[in-house]
Amino acid sequence: MQSSNHSIWRGRARNVLIAYLSCTACTSWHLNAVSPRAVVEGHPRTVMVTLTDSSEIVLNEPGLQGDSIVGMNRHQTREGVPLDSIAMTHTRRTSAVKTVFAVIGVGAAAFASLVIGFVIHCSATDCWDVQR
Numbered sequence: 001m002q003s004s005n006h007s008i009w010r011g012r013a014r015n016v017l018i019a020y021l022s023c024t025a026c027t028s029w030h031l032n033a034v035s036p037r038a039v040v041e042g043h044p045r046t047v048m049v050t051l052t053d054s055s056e057i058v059l060n061e062p063g064l065q066g067d068s069i070v071g072m073n074r075h076q077t078r079e080g081v082p083l084d085s086i087a088m089t090h091t092r093r094t095s096a097v098k099t100v101f102a103v104i105g106v107g108a109a110a111f112a113s114l115v116i117g118f119v120i121h122c123s124a125t126d127c128w129d130v131q132r
Contacts, residue, residue, distance in 0.1 A: 013110065026099040029090040036086045040064050047071070048090040049081050057081060 029048055032039045039047060040062050047062045049069060059071030059079065068080040121127070 013113075026095055026102055027092040028095045028098065030093045032089045032091055036069060036083055036089045037064065039089045039091060040069050044091045046092055049086050050088045050090070051081070051085050052087045054087075 036049070041064070044062065046058060046060050047069070049057045049059060051057070057079065058074060059069060059081070060073075062069050062071035064070070065080065067084070068082050069086070070078060070080040073079040
């Protein structure tokens with residue numbers, strides 16, 4: 001019975017680890033050095049647009065429509081931004097440093113969980129009292 005629970009726990013832990021690494025902020029916004037039109041023509045998944053009045057809009061699945069960038073905003077409504085009102089654009093890129101620290105953090109948390117589990121198990125079963 002214990003090995004069955006242990007394998008279930010390992011499976012869940014693995015799934016949580018995969019979900020965590022997939023969903024963590026291992027990406028960062030990076031300023032684009034090219035024009036807003038060129039950024040959108042590169043088909044990014046998401047673009048953060050900074051307008052000339054310093055406000056920011058994040059658009060998912062952006063595309064060009066006439067002289068505007070059009071995409072879905074955070075409210076899941078279609079929004080367009082005229083190209084001439086854009087001061088700069090940012091796109092998400094994978095950050096190697098954040099990814100490394102996320103992996104180290106998850107590994108440390110998993111190791112700490114195993115140590116705590118071992119200590120709890122041994123305190124309940126007296127495995128500290130080893131006869132030699």
